[in-house]
Amino acid sequence: MNSFSRESKNKKNRREFLRNGMVAAGAATLGTGLLASGAPALAQQEKEKSGQLPKGDAAILRFLAAAEIIETDLWVQYNELGGIQDNEVPGGSGSPLYTAALQVLDGDMNQYIHDNTEDEFTHETFINAYLASKGADTVNLEPFRTLPGSTATGSSGKPRLTNLMKLTVDTSWWTRYRSRTQNPDFGDTFPQAVPSLAAGQHPAIPRTDADLSPSNHLQAIANTAGFHFATIEQGGTSLYPSLAQRVSSSEVLQIVLSIGGTEAIHFQTWHDKAGNAPPLTDPSDSTLVFPDLNAPPLGGEDFQTNLIMPEPTVFLSKSLPACSIIRPTNTTGAATGALNFLTAMGLFIGQSAPFFALLRELAEEADAARREGER
Numbered sequence: 001m002n003s004f005s006r007e008s009k010n011k012k013n014r015r016e017f018l019r020n021g022m023v024a025a026g027a028a029t030l031g032t033g034l035l036a037s038g039a040p041a042l043a044q045q046e047k048e049k050s051g052q053l054p055k056g057d058a059a060i061l062r063f064l065a066a067a068e069i070i071e072t073d074l075w076v077q078y079n080e081l082g083g084i085q086d087n088e089v090p091g092g093s094g095s096p097l098y099t100a101a102l103q104v105l106d107g108d109m110n111q112y113i114h115d116n117t118e119d120e121f122t123h124e125t126f127i128n129a130y131l132a133s134k135g136a137d138t139v140n141l142e143p144f145r146t147l148p149g150s151t152a153t154g155s156s157g158k159p160r161l162t163n164l165m166k167l168t169v170d171t172s173w174w175t176r177y178r179s180r181t182q183n184p185d186f187g188d189t190f191p192q193a194v195p196s197l198a199a200g201q202h203p204a205i206p207r208t209d210a211d212l213s214p215s216n217h218l219q220a221i222a223n224t225a226g227f228h229f230a231t232i233e234q235g236g237t238s239l240y241p242s243l244a245q246r247v248s249s250s251e252v253l254q255i256v257l258s259i260g261g262t263e264a265i266h267f268q269t270w271h272d273k274a275g276n277a278p279p280l281t282d283p284s285d286s287t288l289v290f291p292d293l294n295a296p297p298l299g300g301e302d303f304q305t306n307l308i309m310p311e312p313t314v315f316l317s318k319s320l321p322a323c324s325i326i327r328p329t330n331t332t333g334a335a336t337g338a339l340n341f342l343t344a345m346g347l348f349i350g351q352s353a354p355f356f357a358l359l360r361e362l363a364e365e366a367d368a369a370r371r372e373g374e375r
Ligand SMILES: [Fe+2]
Pocket: 068, 071, 119, 120, 123, 236, 263
Protein backbone atom coordinates (compact mmCIF):
# COMPACT_ATOMS: atom_id res chain seq x y z
CA MET A 1 0.00 0.00 0.00
CA ASN A 2 1.48 3.36 -0.93
CA SER A 3 1.48 6.15 1.61
CA PHE A 4 -1.37 7.99 -0.08
CA SER A 5 -3.79 5.08 0.03
CA ARG A 6 -2.69 4.25 3.57
CA GLU A 7 -3.51 7.81 4.62
CA SER A 8 -6.85 7.57 2.85
CA LYS A 9 -7.62 4.31 4.55
CA ASN A 10 -6.75 5.71 7.97
CA LYS A 11 -8.99 8.71 7.42
CA LYS A 12 -11.81 6.47 6.27
CA ASN A 13 -11.32 4.26 9.31
CA ARG A 14 -11.57 7.22 11.65
CA ARG A 15 -14.71 8.40 9.91
CA GLU A 16 -16.26 4.99 10.41
CA PHE A 17 -15.19 5.24 14.01
CA LEU A 18 -16.98 8.57 14.33
CA ARG A 19 -20.08 7.19 12.72
CA ASN A 20 -20.21 3.86 14.46
CA GLY A 21 -18.36 4.45 17.69
CA MET A 22 -16.06 1.55 16.93
CA VAL A 23 -12.33 1.74 17.46
CA ALA A 24 -10.96 1.71 13.95
CA ALA A 25 -8.03 -0.51 13.21
CA GLY A 26 -4.92 1.56 12.73
CA ALA A 27 -6.40 4.74 14.19
CA ALA A 28 -3.25 5.16 16.25
CA THR A 29 -1.23 5.82 13.12
CA LEU A 30 -2.23 9.38 12.62
CA GLY A 31 -2.62 10.60 9.08
CA THR A 32 -1.95 14.24 8.40
CA GLY A 33 -3.09 16.52 5.66
CA LEU A 34 -2.79 14.27 2.63
CA LEU A 35 -6.29 15.10 1.56
CA ALA A 36 -6.11 15.31 -2.20
CA SER A 37 -8.62 17.69 -3.70
CA GLY A 38 -10.09 16.27 -6.87
CA ALA A 39 -9.76 12.60 -5.99
CA PRO A 40 -13.30 11.35 -6.71
CA ALA A 41 -13.45 8.72 -3.96
CA LEU A 42 -12.25 11.19 -1.34
CA ALA A 43 -14.60 13.88 -2.57
CA GLN A 44 -17.48 11.46 -2.14
CA GLN A 45 -16.29 10.60 1.38
CA GLU A 46 -16.02 14.28 2.31
CA LYS A 47 -19.57 14.87 1.05
CA GLU A 48 -20.86 12.00 3.17
CA LYS A 49 -19.03 13.38 6.15
CA SER A 50 -20.45 16.91 5.86
CA GLY A 51 -23.94 16.12 4.57
CA GLN A 52 -25.73 19.34 3.57
CA LEU A 53 -23.31 21.52 5.57
CA PRO A 54 -20.30 23.33 4.15
CA LYS A 55 -17.33 21.03 4.81
CA GLY A 56 -15.61 23.54 7.11
CA ASP A 57 -18.75 24.17 9.15
CA ALA A 58 -19.21 20.45 9.76
CA ALA A 59 -15.57 20.16 10.83
CA ILE A 60 -15.90 23.13 13.23
CA LEU A 61 -19.09 21.72 14.73
CA ARG A 62 -17.50 18.29 15.13
CA PHE A 63 -14.56 19.72 17.02
CA LEU A 64 -16.96 21.70 19.21
CA ALA A 65 -19.03 18.53 19.80
CA ALA A 66 -15.87 16.76 20.98
CA ALA A 67 -15.00 19.70 23.25
CA GLU A 68 -18.51 19.65 24.71
CA ILE A 69 -18.38 15.88 25.31
CA ILE A 70 -15.12 16.47 27.20
CA GLU A 71 -16.66 19.37 29.15
CA THR A 72 -19.69 17.25 30.03
CA ASP A 73 -17.52 14.42 31.29
CA LEU A 74 -15.51 16.63 33.61
CA TRP A 75 -18.52 18.56 34.87
CA VAL A 76 -20.38 15.32 35.59
CA GLN A 77 -17.51 14.29 37.87
CA TYR A 78 -17.76 17.60 39.73
CA ASN A 79 -21.54 17.31 39.99
CA GLU A 80 -21.47 13.75 41.32
CA LEU A 81 -19.34 14.85 44.28
CA GLY A 82 -19.94 18.58 44.71
CA GLY A 83 -23.11 19.55 42.85
CA ILE A 84 -26.77 18.60 43.06
CA GLN A 85 -27.67 15.10 41.91
CA ASP A 86 -31.20 15.07 40.51
CA ASN A 87 -33.15 13.99 37.46
CA GLU A 88 -31.72 16.89 35.42
CA VAL A 89 -28.14 15.85 36.18
CA PRO A 90 -28.18 12.27 37.48
CA GLY A 91 -25.19 10.31 38.76
CA GLY A 92 -23.40 10.04 42.07
CA SER A 93 -24.77 10.84 45.49
CA GLY A 94 -22.61 13.76 46.64
CA SER A 95 -19.72 14.16 49.05
CA PRO A 96 -21.03 16.35 51.91
CA LEU A 97 -17.56 17.43 53.06
CA TYR A 98 -16.33 18.31 49.53
CA THR A 99 -19.62 20.11 48.80
CA ALA A 100 -19.17 22.13 52.01
CA ALA A 101 -15.56 23.00 51.08
CA LEU A 102 -16.74 24.25 47.68
CA GLN A 103 -19.42 26.31 49.41
CA VAL A 104 -16.71 28.24 51.22
CA LEU A 105 -16.25 29.94 47.82
CA ASP A 106 -19.99 30.62 47.51
CA GLY A 107 -23.05 29.17 49.22
CA ASP A 108 -24.59 28.42 45.81
CA MET A 109 -21.60 26.51 44.38
CA ASN A 110 -23.54 23.22 44.20
CA GLN A 111 -26.34 24.88 42.21
CA TYR A 112 -23.88 26.52 39.82
CA ILE A 113 -22.01 23.22 39.32
CA HIS A 114 -25.30 21.48 38.58
CA ASP A 115 -26.38 24.12 36.09
CA ASN A 116 -23.03 24.27 34.32
CA THR A 117 -23.12 20.47 33.99
CA GLU A 118 -26.63 20.50 32.55
CA ASP A 119 -25.61 23.21 30.07
CA GLU A 120 -22.70 21.10 28.78
CA PHE A 121 -24.99 18.10 28.29
CA THR A 122 -27.27 20.23 26.16
CA HIS A 123 -24.38 21.69 24.13
CA GLU A 124 -23.05 18.23 23.33
CA THR A 125 -26.47 16.78 22.53
CA PHE A 126 -27.59 19.75 20.42
CA ILE A 127 -24.46 19.98 18.26
CA ASN A 128 -24.43 16.26 17.49
CA ALA A 129 -28.18 16.29 16.79
CA TYR A 130 -27.76 19.27 14.46
CA LEU A 131 -24.93 17.53 12.58
CA ALA A 132 -27.09 14.40 12.23
CA SER A 133 -30.07 16.47 11.06
CA LYS A 134 -27.92 17.75 8.20
CA GLY A 135 -26.68 14.28 7.28
CA ALA A 136 -23.19 15.02 8.61
CA ASP A 137 -21.02 12.71 10.69
CA THR A 138 -21.31 13.12 14.46
CA VAL A 139 -18.80 12.55 17.26
CA ASN A 140 -18.87 9.67 19.73
CA LEU A 141 -16.08 9.34 22.31
CA GLU A 142 -17.76 6.55 24.32
CA PRO A 143 -15.15 3.89 23.38
CA PHE A 144 -12.59 6.08 25.21
CA ARG A 145 -14.55 6.10 28.46
CA THR A 146 -11.88 4.04 30.16
CA LEU A 147 -10.28 6.14 32.91
CA PRO A 148 -10.91 5.19 36.53
CA GLY A 149 -12.37 8.17 38.34
CA SER A 150 -12.64 9.00 42.01
CA THR A 151 -13.45 6.18 44.41
CA ALA A 152 -14.51 8.62 47.15
CA THR A 153 -17.96 8.08 48.65
CA GLY A 154 -20.49 9.87 46.45
CA SER A 155 -18.82 9.09 43.10
CA SER A 156 -20.77 6.84 40.71
CA GLY A 157 -17.51 5.01 39.99
CA LYS A 158 -18.25 4.86 36.27
CA PRO A 159 -15.35 5.07 33.79
CA ARG A 160 -14.37 8.58 32.63
CA LEU A 161 -13.01 10.33 29.57
CA THR A 162 -11.12 12.93 31.61
CA ASN A 163 -8.85 12.92 34.63
CA LEU A 164 -9.49 15.51 37.38
CA MET A 165 -6.92 14.09 39.77
CA LYS A 166 -3.62 15.31 38.23
CA LEU A 167 -4.39 18.81 37.03
CA THR A 168 -1.95 21.57 36.16
CA VAL A 169 -4.18 24.65 36.16
CA ASP A 170 -3.19 27.72 34.13
CA THR A 171 -4.52 30.67 36.15
CA SER A 172 -3.12 33.43 33.91
CA TRP A 173 -6.65 34.39 32.78
CA TRP A 174 -6.83 36.21 36.12
CA THR A 175 -4.23 38.75 35.09
CA ARG A 176 -5.05 38.56 31.36
CA TYR A 177 -8.58 39.84 31.92
CA ARG A 178 -7.32 42.55 34.27
CA SER A 179 -4.73 43.97 31.86
CA ARG A 180 -5.54 47.32 30.25
CA THR A 181 -2.61 47.28 27.82
CA GLN A 182 -1.97 43.68 26.78
CA ASN A 183 -3.74 41.04 24.72
CA PRO A 184 -2.60 37.44 24.02
CA ASP A 185 -3.46 37.99 20.34
CA PHE A 186 -0.52 40.44 20.27
CA GLY A 187 1.77 37.78 21.73
CA ASP A 188 1.55 39.07 25.29
CA THR A 189 1.87 36.64 28.20
CA PHE A 190 0.45 37.02 31.68
CA PRO A 191 1.53 36.08 35.21
CA GLN A 192 -0.27 33.37 37.14
CA ALA A 193 -2.71 34.20 39.94
CA VAL A 194 -1.81 30.94 41.71
CA PRO A 195 1.69 30.00 40.48
CA SER A 196 1.78 26.68 42.32
CA LEU A 197 -1.40 25.46 40.58
CA ALA A 198 0.25 26.08 37.23
CA ALA A 199 3.04 23.63 38.13
CA GLY A 200 2.90 20.08 39.40
CA GLN A 201 -0.21 17.86 39.42
CA HIS A 202 -3.12 18.52 41.76
CA PRO A 203 -6.44 16.82 42.47
CA ALA A 204 -9.57 18.91 41.96
CA ILE A 205 -11.88 16.24 43.41
CA PRO A 206 -11.29 13.94 46.40
CA ARG A 207 -9.58 10.88 44.89
CA THR A 208 -10.58 8.63 47.77
CA ASP A 209 -12.13 9.22 51.19
CA ALA A 210 -8.58 9.75 52.48
CA ASP A 211 -8.66 13.17 50.75
CA LEU A 212 -11.54 14.32 52.99
CA SER A 213 -9.13 15.30 55.76
CA PRO A 214 -7.40 17.27 57.14
CA SER A 215 -9.83 20.08 56.39
CA ASN A 216 -7.28 22.42 54.77
CA HIS A 217 -6.23 19.60 52.41
CA LEU A 218 -9.85 19.20 51.30
CA GLN A 219 -10.14 23.00 51.04
CA ALA A 220 -7.05 23.03 48.79
CA ILE A 221 -8.81 20.48 46.55
CA ALA A 222 -11.96 22.64 46.48
CA ASN A 223 -9.86 25.76 45.76
CA THR A 224 -8.17 23.89 42.88
CA ALA A 225 -11.63 23.04 41.51
CA GLY A 226 -12.71 26.67 41.90
CA PHE A 227 -9.86 27.87 39.69
CA HIS A 228 -10.22 24.93 37.29
CA PHE A 229 -13.88 25.81 36.68
CA ALA A 230 -12.88 29.28 35.46
CA THR A 231 -9.87 27.99 33.50
CA ILE A 232 -12.08 25.57 31.56
CA GLU A 233 -14.85 28.06 30.89
CA GLN A 234 -12.57 30.92 29.80
CA GLY A 235 -11.18 28.42 27.28
CA GLY A 236 -14.67 27.84 25.87
CA THR A 237 -15.31 31.59 25.99
CA SER A 238 -12.37 32.13 23.60
CA LEU A 239 -12.86 28.99 21.48
CA TYR A 240 -16.32 29.83 20.13
CA PRO A 241 -15.60 33.36 18.83
CA SER A 242 -12.23 32.15 17.52
CA LEU A 243 -13.88 29.46 15.38
CA ALA A 244 -16.96 31.57 14.49
CA GLN A 245 -14.74 33.70 12.24
CA ARG A 246 -14.36 30.75 9.84
CA VAL A 247 -17.99 29.58 9.74
CA SER A 248 -19.79 29.95 6.38
CA SER A 249 -23.48 29.20 7.03
CA SER A 250 -25.46 31.86 8.90
CA GLU A 251 -27.33 29.14 10.80
CA VAL A 252 -24.08 27.53 11.99
CA LEU A 253 -22.87 31.02 12.93
CA GLN A 254 -26.05 31.46 14.99
CA ILE A 255 -25.30 28.18 16.79
CA VAL A 256 -21.68 29.07 17.50
CA LEU A 257 -22.49 32.59 18.72
CA SER A 258 -25.42 31.45 20.85
CA ILE A 259 -23.59 28.61 22.60
CA GLY A 260 -20.39 30.63 22.89
CA GLY A 261 -22.17 33.32 24.88
CA THR A 262 -23.17 30.82 27.54
CA GLU A 263 -19.52 29.83 27.98
CA ALA A 264 -18.80 33.49 28.81
CA ILE A 265 -21.63 33.45 31.36
CA HIS A 266 -20.07 30.37 32.96
CA PHE A 267 -16.64 31.98 33.02
CA GLN A 268 -17.93 35.19 34.57
CA THR A 269 -19.58 33.21 37.37
CA TRP A 270 -16.49 31.15 38.11
CA HIS A 271 -14.19 34.16 37.89
CA ASP A 272 -16.19 35.70 40.73
CA LYS A 273 -16.10 32.52 42.85
CA ALA A 274 -12.38 31.80 42.40
CA GLY A 275 -11.59 35.11 44.05
CA ASN A 276 -13.25 33.79 47.21
CA ALA A 277 -10.89 30.81 47.55
CA PRO A 278 -9.41 31.15 51.05
CA PRO A 279 -5.63 31.69 51.22
CA LEU A 280 -3.94 28.52 52.53
CA THR A 281 -1.16 26.01 52.11
CA ASP A 282 -2.17 22.39 51.49
CA PRO A 283 -1.00 20.49 54.61
CA SER A 284 -0.56 17.38 52.42
CA ASP A 285 1.49 19.22 49.76
CA SER A 286 3.44 22.23 51.01
CA THR A 287 4.20 23.29 47.43
CA LEU A 288 0.52 24.09 46.84
CA VAL A 289 -0.11 27.62 48.12
CA PHE A 290 -3.23 29.70 47.52
CA PRO A 291 -2.14 33.31 48.03
CA ASP A 292 -4.20 36.26 49.21
CA LEU A 293 -5.19 37.68 45.82
CA ASN A 294 -5.89 41.08 47.40
CA ALA A 295 -2.29 41.43 48.53
CA PRO A 296 0.96 42.04 46.58
CA PRO A 297 2.09 41.01 44.01
CA LEU A 298 -1.63 41.13 43.07
CA GLY A 299 -4.40 43.13 44.75
CA GLY A 300 -4.77 46.88 44.51
CA GLU A 301 -6.77 48.74 41.92
CA ASP A 302 -5.45 46.63 39.04
CA PHE A 303 -5.89 43.16 40.51
CA GLN A 304 -8.42 43.22 43.37
CA THR A 305 -10.70 40.19 43.42
CA ASN A 306 -13.92 42.03 42.56
CA LEU A 307 -12.62 43.09 39.11
CA ILE A 308 -14.47 40.25 37.45
CA MET A 309 -15.54 42.08 34.30
CA PRO A 310 -13.03 42.28 31.44
CA GLU A 311 -10.91 45.42 31.67
CA PRO A 312 -10.82 47.24 28.32
CA THR A 313 -7.60 46.46 26.45
CA VAL A 314 -5.93 46.76 23.07
CA PHE A 315 -7.92 45.07 20.29
CA LEU A 316 -6.96 44.46 16.63
CA SER A 317 -4.66 47.50 16.45
CA LYS A 318 -2.86 49.52 19.05
CA SER A 319 -3.98 52.67 17.17
CA LEU A 320 -7.63 51.88 17.94
CA PRO A 321 -9.19 52.74 21.31
CA ALA A 322 -9.15 50.17 24.13
CA CYS A 323 -12.17 47.87 24.23
CA SER A 324 -13.68 45.44 26.75
CA ILE A 325 -13.45 42.10 24.93
CA ILE A 326 -13.04 38.35 25.16
CA ARG A 327 -9.37 37.46 24.62
CA PRO A 328 -7.78 35.65 22.88
CA THR A 329 -9.96 35.38 19.77
CA ASN A 330 -7.33 34.86 17.08
CA THR A 331 -8.75 32.22 14.74
CA THR A 332 -5.53 30.72 13.34
CA GLY A 333 -4.99 27.29 14.85
CA ALA A 334 -7.68 27.89 17.49
CA ALA A 335 -8.93 24.31 17.66
CA THR A 336 -5.45 22.79 17.87
CA GLY A 337 -4.59 25.42 20.48
CA ALA A 338 -7.63 24.42 22.55
CA LEU A 339 -6.67 20.75 22.34
CA ASN A 340 -3.10 21.55 23.41
CA PHE A 341 -4.44 23.64 26.30
CA LEU A 342 -6.64 20.79 27.56
CA THR A 343 -3.82 18.26 27.14
CA ALA A 344 -1.26 20.43 28.98
CA MET A 345 -3.77 20.74 31.83
CA GLY A 346 -3.44 16.99 32.47
CA LEU A 347 -7.09 16.40 31.67
CA PHE A 348 -6.28 13.40 29.46
CA ILE A 349 -3.61 11.71 31.58
CA GLY A 350 -4.11 7.96 31.05
CA GLN A 351 -5.87 8.29 27.69
CA SER A 352 -4.84 6.12 24.72
CA ALA A 353 -2.95 7.00 21.55
CA PRO A 354 -6.10 6.50 19.40
CA PHE A 355 -7.93 9.04 21.58
CA PHE A 356 -5.25 11.68 20.95
CA ALA A 357 -5.11 10.76 17.24
CA LEU A 358 -8.84 11.25 16.82
CA LEU A 359 -8.91 14.56 18.71
CA ARG A 360 -5.89 15.80 16.77
CA GLU A 361 -7.62 14.97 13.49
CA LEU A 362 -10.84 16.72 14.55
CA ALA A 363 -8.84 19.81 15.58
CA GLU A 364 -6.81 19.89 12.37
CA GLU A 365 -9.92 19.57 10.23
CA ALA A 366 -11.58 22.41 12.16
CA ASP A 367 -8.48 24.56 11.74
CA ALA A 368 -8.45 23.82 7.99
CA ALA A 369 -11.97 25.29 7.68
CA ARG A 370 -12.21 28.53 5.73
CA ARG A 371 -15.12 30.92 5.48
CA GLU A 372 -16.61 30.41 2.02
CA GLY A 373 -15.32 33.04 -0.36
CA GLU A 374 -12.16 33.54 1.71
CA ARG A 375 -9.01 31.59 1.06
FE1 LIG B 1 -20.21 24.05 26.63
